[in-house]
Amino acid sequence: MTTILTRRRLLAGAGLAGAGLALPGWSRVAFAAAPTDKRFVVVILRGALDGLSALPPVGDPAYAGLRGDLAIPAGEALPLDAMFGLHPAMPGFKAAFDRGQLAAFHAVAIPVRERSHFEAQAILETGLGQGGGRDGWLNRALAALGERDAGRTVAFSPSLPLILRGDAPATSFTPSDLPSGSEDFMARMAALYAGDAALGPALAKGLEVQAMAADASHAGAERGGDMAQGPAQRQNNLAPIAAQAGAMMARPDGPRIAVLEAYGWDTHVGQGAADGQLARRLANLDAAMSALAEALGPAWGQTVVALITEFGRTARPNGNRGTDHGTGAAAFLLGGAVKGGRVLADWPGLKDAQLFENRDLAPTTDLRSVLKTALSGHLGIDPARLERDVFPGSAAAPALDGVIRA
Amino acid sequence: MIKGGTQVMQATPELALHRFGLGARPGERARLGDPAGWLAGQIARQRDPDGYDALPRAADIIRAAPDRGELRGDAMARRDFAAEIRDGARKAVAVRMRAAFVSDTPFHERLVWFWSNHFSINAGSKLRVAPFAFDYERSAIRPHVTGRFADMLLASARHPAMLLFLDNATSAGPNSRAGRRREQGLNENYAREVMELHTLGAGSGYTQADIVELAKILTGWTVRPKEYLDGDDAFVFAPNRHEPGAKTVLGRTYDEGEQAGIDALTALARHPATAKRLARKLAAHFTADTPDDGLAARLEGVWRDTDGDLGAVAKALVAHQAAWAPALAKARDPIQFVTAAVRAVAGERASGLDDAAQLRLLGALRLLGQVPFMAPTPQGWPDDTAAWFGPDQVVERVEWALALAGRVPVQADPAAMAADLLGSLLSAETHTAIARAPSPQEGLAMLIASPEFMRR
Known part of the structure; x- marks a missing residue:
């Protein structure tokens, strides 16, 4: 039922450019040389993941008492070191940790103390010290890399998230079950949009990515499940889209940088502990990352995945057996290019007096340090450019050495 | 301010139909003689579209819901109930879309959509929210789109869809009777969003303390339980959940009780920051992502002069020259x-x-x-x-x-x-x-x- 432009048809389409039909960008797919062969994936966990459950500090003597019903029992957490464990629903993360492919960070926060999802996500995505930015840090990183091909950077979302908005080219992608138009029809549409600064480039980029996805969709269906799921299901089940992302990125001419979005972390009510609502979300995330790694195959060795969220959640449970918007959060760098097997945290403690505003895990690490670690250590962006263009004003939050494999 | 130099800003039928309406039907453009008058004529309370009456109202939905006890421990019943909700939600969306396809008052419909999106709820967020989504727009938004903004804000605050979506329904004051028994605690979610999204906007000067105080003022605002339903009112103020004592929001002190919530929300609705922000948002929605400053200022002025009369603001919008710029600057969603x-x-x-x-x-x-x-x-x-x-x-x-x-x-x-x-x-x-x-x-x-x- 699904017909998508095949690669052959796409290249035939590119030939139409010579016949006088404008097809901006089509021919680039075959010939573009990527500025980087490294793979970098950002997973935005929207809604604020509870770091005290995902990466529980079971060795902190105050943890169990503070968290009450929501505490992950020390015996059930997957042990990482003397202080920290992983949520029991994350066996894939644990296996990666044991292989040295997971670096976990705790008590991490964006540079502004902000408890609104929307404001905090804006800061998380613009990478700026305050709200109001119009472009995303990952887009500025693309500019620093000299990336000029939209097909190399894909957000697996219905629209381009703020993190990828900006001057550098990037595209969004979601699987479609509509039949594609003939190349003749698409060429006519491209000509119709030729003078349109928004629609012209958008159509060209969209067709490039669609062509690349055609092969990968079979791999995605096999590894991750049903690609024909609706957007609501896609939001709740990240595994198929992660598998497709991996399959596309595994290709020599595929995307190098991807953004995935995972929802459902805003656990105000009935969060659960080792089992329950949050456990189910984490299990899905765990499965999605395993599907991504499997689909990437050998390219996993050249991959870093950054899993980030806008803020942590309150240290104590609220009145609804859930947690409210907090501050210090967990973050992860995952992948074959990570020199991991470690939890990196300047642990502030969980006694009442140690909490931020007597309610949240205190932030001790600027999230930009984690992101700069990946951008400089992995993608090789010059630290001075990072400082100047990507995360201006972040000198106090340096990249960390020794977290990325040389 | 007229942008575009010599270009004449003319109220044409095509702009009336496409920019302010839901698109032209065949032959419609040629028949539309007085585009500005056609739009102005839609700025009044309209009869609900066909098919709306058949869909249940909030109190009916509560009445028809199975008892929680019935569902607990009965996975089959829970699954059936969830399927029924999804089916109902699909039907409601179809009724809403059909109303748009055939509407003879498409500008009015667009105003409903704009304000419904402003006071957004997500039927997919929680199973309990979904059945109320359609009635929320019909009962809390639609009657007020040409009325007073404060009335719409209050209707939104008191509707089960919003009470459940942003958790005010389950919020209880720490020193209330329910709070002391530790049945439930304070939930700031609604109080935060009402300031940030529905009224003042982020960065307008309120603090975390204002959010907590507003959340306390609104404790007790919840969905009327089935066993206490007697008429059509799905809202109830539950004194046993209400935080006792006076509270202060944006420097103004409120007594305890239900009226304090009405007064505090009304104050947010009438705040100058709300007028400025929402006048600009409305102008941006209908005209351009960055709207003409003169248009935004005009709408803000009318908003303030009329104490948030949304009909007057809509009239000012279609009467302003800058709203008729010929360039098509907005994407249809x-x-x-x-x-x-x-x-x-x-x-x-x-x-x-x-x-x-x-x-x-x-x-x-x-x-x-x-x-x-x-x-x-x-x-x-x-x-x-x-x-x-x-x-x-x-x-x-x-x-x-x-x-x-x-x-x-x-x-x-x-x-x-x-x-x-x-x-x-x-x-x-x-x-x-x-x-x-x-x-x-x-x-x-x-x-x-x-x-x-x-x-x-």
Whole structure:
């Protein structure tokens, strides 16, 4: 039922450019040389993941008492070191940790103390010290890399998230079950949009990515499940889209940088502990990352995945057996290019007096340090450019050495 | 302020139909004599669209819900109940879309959509929210879109959909009777969003302390339990959950009790920051992502002078020259796009769409990334061009236009149809491209996917 432009048809389409039909960008797919062969994936966990459950500090003597019903029992957490464990629903993360492919960070926060999802996500995505930015840090990183091909950077979302908005080219992608138009029809549409600064480039980029996805969709269906799921299901089940992302990125001419979005972390009510609502979300995330790694195959060795969220959640449970918007959060760098097997945290403690505003895990690490670690250590962006263009004003939050494999 | 130098800003039928309405139906543009008057005539309370009366109201929904005890421990009953809710939600979306396809007051409908999105709820967020989504828009938003903003804010605050979506329904004061028994605690979610999203806006000067105090003022505002329902009122103020004592928000002190919540929300509605922010948001929605400053200032002035009379603000919008700039600066979002396409191809016959067609159109909305009542965050759907013209979205719109054109019998010449629907908005290039299409179907698809039709 699904017909998508095949690669052959796409290249035939590119030939139409010579016949006088404008097809901006089509021919680039075959010939573009990527500025980087490294793979970098950002997973935005929207809604604020509870770091005290995902990466529980079971060795902190105050943890169990503070968290009450929501505490992950020390015996059930997957042990990482003397202080920290992983949520029991994350066996894939644990296996990666044991292989040295997971670096976990705790008590991490964006540079502004902000408890609104929307404001905090804006800061998380613009990478700026305050709200109001119009472009995303990952887009500025693309500019620093000299990336000029939209097909190399894909957000697996219905629209381009703020993190990828900006001057550098990037595209969004979601699987479609509509039949594609003939190349003749698409060429006519491209000509119709030729003078349109928004629609012209958008159509060209969209067709490039669609062509690349055609092969990968079979791999995605096999590894991750049903690609024909609706957007609501896609939001709740990240595994198929992660598998497709991996399959596309595994290709020599595929995307190098991807953004995935995972929802459902805003656990105000009935969060659960080792089992329950949050456990189910984490299990899905765990499965999605395993599907991504499997689909990437050998390219996993050249991959870093950054899993980030806008803020942590309150240290104590609220009145609804859930947690409210907090501050210090967990973050992860995952992948074959990570020199991991470690939890990196300047642990502030969980006694009442140690909490931020007597309610949240205190932030001790600027999230930009984690992101700069990946951008400089992995993608090789010059630290001075990072400082100047990507995360201006972040000198106090340096990249960390020794977290990325040389 | 008139942008565009010598260009004349004229209230044309095509702009009235496309920018302020839901798209032109065949022949409609030529019949519309007085576009400004046609719009102004829609700025009044309208009768609910056909089919709305048959859908349950909030109190009916509570009454019909199975007891919690019945569902607990009965996975089968829970599954049936969830399926019933999903089915009901689908039907409600179909009724809402059909109303748009056939509306004779499309500007009024657009105002409903704008304010409904401003006070956004997400039917997909919690199973308990979903059954109330349709009634929320009908009962809390629609009656007030040409009335007072404060009334809409209060109706939204007291409707089960919002009470449940942003958790005020389960919030209890720490020193209330329920709070002391530790049954439930304070939940700040609604108080935060009402300041940040519904009224003042982030960065307007309120603090975390103001949020906590407002949350305490609103403790006790909850959904009326089934056993206490006697009439149509689905809201109840529960004193046993209400935080005792006085509270202070933005420097003003409020006594305990239900009236304090009404007063505090009314104060937020009447705040100058609310007028400034929402006047600009409305101008941006109808005209351009960065609206004309003179237009935004005019709407803000009217808002303040009339104490938030949304009908007066809407009248000022369509009376302002800058609202009639000929350039099409806004992207149609997917719901507007699909609606305009259906009105264009089906015209008056849209009332006869069968269930299968309705279902396909719902699928199209899902694919294009916008299903009514399902905005992913309390912020509502984005309203800027960049959010809706991503590469993937544009490809999908083109593919959908082609699929739609393949399903309808093309009776008219698509180039003539384009001229009829778009009038002076149609460029010579688009007209020529449609005329040169190899088949009527492809010509129609090019019309639907044209730069002019994708915008308004």
